[in-house]
Amino acid sequence: MKLVRLIANLGYGSRKQVALMFREGRITDLAGDVLYADDQRDHADIRVDGEPLDPAPGICLMLNKPTGVTCSTRDVGRVVYDLLPARFRARDPVLSTVGRLDRDTSGLLLMTDDGALLHRIISPKSRVAKVYQARLAADLRGDEAALFASGTLMLEAEKTPLLPAELEVLDARQVRLTLHEGRYHQVRRMFAALGNHVEALHRISVGGLALAGLEHGCWRILGCREIEGIFATQGSP
Missing domain, CATH: 3.10.290.10 (RNA-binding S4 domain)
Known part of the structure; x- marks a missing residue:
């Protein structure tokens, strides 16, 4: 070239x-x-x-997304591309987010220009677990872990139940939740289905890759071993 x-x-x-x-x-x-x-x-x-020179096509980076930032190329407010060098927005092939975190959710976000890698990460067949830490508006009622693990919980407007998810209780209003799928606003909707509200939500890991001290708003390019490490810890559906 x-x-x-x-x-x-x-x-x-x-x-x-x-x-x-x-x-x-x-x-x-x-x-x-x-x-x-x-x-x-x-x-x-x-x-x-x-x-x-910036890395060649085929990159994957991790970003610690702050709240108030949208996973979009254009928005009325700040977008994730504003946290990267301006030229990254114009790369060809395009640099895309691997899934999305909503505007009010912070934490680990992956971005790549490798379409095959993107689809491998998000594919249900890969069983890449995503771990979130959440702060709730009300105390846990006690049966959440069993309901989430049952594989029977239905969300409003959904046609199939959620896959089993693991809930770790940190205190009465703080939890860590491991998901094996990625439905729209899933964590928030799971607690809403049980009459609770998520006040703050932060993703701490994707597969075997954790934030590992990366500051809010900061990013770095992943090495080959780190990329493969995403698939090293796979959950059971």
């Missing part, structure tokens, strides 16, 4: 804009020598304004 197209596909600008960057000497190699559009270089050897 020509360097102009490669760099444009990474979101640095249109091909015309990237061609201008070459003419201005802003594209260099590792040694600082100016590159030209028809040069051949390894991805790791290319620099833009002295900085390493």
Whole structure:
């Protein structure tokens, strides 16, 4: 692939804009020598304004999404792409969220431009467990864990019962819930079905991948081992 197209596909600008960057000497190699559009270089050897080139297509990143941020490309408020370098929004192939966290839910969100990986993570066949910590508006009544684990709980407007889910009680109003599917607003709707309300919701892990101290609003690219680690801990449906 020509360097102009490669760099444009990474979101640095249109091909015309990237061609201008070459003419201005802003594209260099590792040694600082100016590159030209028809040069051949390894991805790791290319620099833009002295900085390493963004990762090639096939990336997966983890983001600690704050509340008040929407998993969308456009919204009246802040969106997850506002937390990333501006050029990430223009990458080709597109960088997409792996599932969604609603505006009022914080925590671990994965994003990737690898369509096959995205579908592998969200596929029910992969049985990738998602763990949430929730704060409730009212005290637990005592039978929630048994009901969630039964595989019989029906949500309003749904045609099939939920898969069994594991509830760990932290205190009267704090719980940790492990899901093996991803229905719309599932955690909130599960507690609403039992007459309770989720005041705060935070996702702490996806499969074998945990936030591991990543600060709110921060992100980082995952390595190959971390990506495979997502599938290392698979729950039973």
